[in-house]
Amino acid sequence: MFLAQVHVTYKPSILDPQAVAIKNAMHRLAFDQVTAVRQGKYFEITLDVSTAEEAESQIEAICDQLLANPNMETYRYEVKELANQ
């Protein structure tokens, strides 16, 4: 069993008005030291496969086909083996 931690974020060139709104809200709450906010999606995916390579290839396919919009978003992931239960 492997656990993949996946982060999907906008490409740096994509304008992110929601992140700007969050930053403005922080400033209204007097958190003036916040200089930048980026936001994204986070997934924890458990896979019943036997090797890390298999988990990684599945996660890349899942991100390409389902979780990330390749026009606007990038993804990165880490895979780690879960201790047998």
Add this chain to the structure above:
Amino acid sequence: MFLAQVHVTYKPSILDPQAVAIKNAMHRLAFDQVTAVRQGKYFEITLDVSTAEEAESQIEAICDQLLANPNMETYRYEVKELANQ
């Protein structure tokens, strides 16, 4: 300057129908080895403060007041110093 990476996820006791829908979509795409999906929000927050302790206390206050709903969500974060530019 410090960068905080913040993850906001549902508490384990909270039902997450969106994550169930994502898992079902993965199974429809023949990713049958996926056994569990959890999803959440991810934020990268840049802070213009001078110590890691200050960054951590600001991030905890921001999460408590703005980013996480304490009834349903938990958060965790890591703070790291950014190289001077």
